[in-house]
Amino acid sequence: xxNLSIAIDGPSGVGKGITTKLVSKExxxxxxxxxxxxxxxxxxxxxxxIKLKTFKDDILKNINISFTEHNFVELNGVSVDDxxxxxxxxxxxxxxxxxxxxxxxxxxxxxxxxxxxxxxVEGRATAYEIPQIPIKIFLTADMKVRAQRRYEEYKQEDPSxxxxxxxxxxxxxxxxxxxxxxxxxxxxKDAHLIDNSNLSIDEQVKLIVDIYDDYVTNLNNKHNK
Numbered sequence: 001x002x003n004l005s006i007a008i009d010g011p012s013g014v015g016k017g018i019t020t021k022l023v024s025k026e027x028x029x030x031x032x033x034x035x036x037x038x039x040x041x042x043x044x045x046x047x048x049x050i051k052l053k054t055f056k057d058d059i060l061k062n063i064n065i066s067f068t069e070h071n072f073v074e075l076n077g078v079s080v081d082d083x084x085x086x087x088x089x090x091x092x093x094x095x096x097x098x099x100x101x102x103x104x105x106x107x108x109x110x111x112x113x114x115x116x117x118x119x120x121v122e123g124r125a126t127a128y129e130i131p132q133i134p135i136k137i138f139l140t141a142d143m144k145v146r147a148q149r150r151y152e153e154y155k156q157e158d159p160s161x162x163x164x165x166x167x168x169x170x171x172x173x174x175x176x177x178x179x180x181x182x183x184x185x186x187x188x189k190d191a192h193l194i195d196n197s198n199l200s201i202d203e204q205v206k207l208i209v210d211i212y213d214d215y216v217t218n219l220n221n222k223h224n225k
Contacts, residue, residue, distance in 0.1 A: 005115070005117075005118055005134070006029070006136075006137060008122050008208070009187075011173070012090075012170055016123075018201060019122075019201065020033065023120050027209060027212055030071075031120050032067070032120070038096065042084070042095075043089055045059075055099065091176075098176075125184065127190070128183040135211065138193050140187075151163045192208075192211050
């Protein structure tokens, strides 16, 4: 197992999830969906009827988040992976993710994992939250392209869903993420920018694998001097 981690950041609907899985498989690294941590927190808040205005930092003491060997997220020892992949939880995760103590809590969970072993980390602002990750990628794509991808995904489960609804949700998520005071959605200065509007999934995976391989080669060359 390699021990160098990669951060893959970018907006909603840009394909971070599938890219993370394929890159991790290609490079024999573990995959980590950092967004699942925020979604699990949001699910806890929703389940316990805790709203933004009633949230207190002490509540975080009641939350334990872990990942199974198959990368499913667990909340207090119970798998919630199938309960957190919807728009309501996504919006709540973005709202609660603006709170400084929650971002610090989630970041500490990630740090313990990615700085001890090699991970491909999917997130919004992972490069800023854990700048020690050596290889940083920022994926982007045209908003309508992202909405179309998400629409194709959602309509398999809900044929009645409208493209306009998905597009509006993408716009809303972008606005929330970019306006966040703590680590807003923005490309890190050290990140490689990849616009995948016109790229196949295989093409973008290859780009990231090549970036990783180049980094490792340069690192080895420095050590051998």
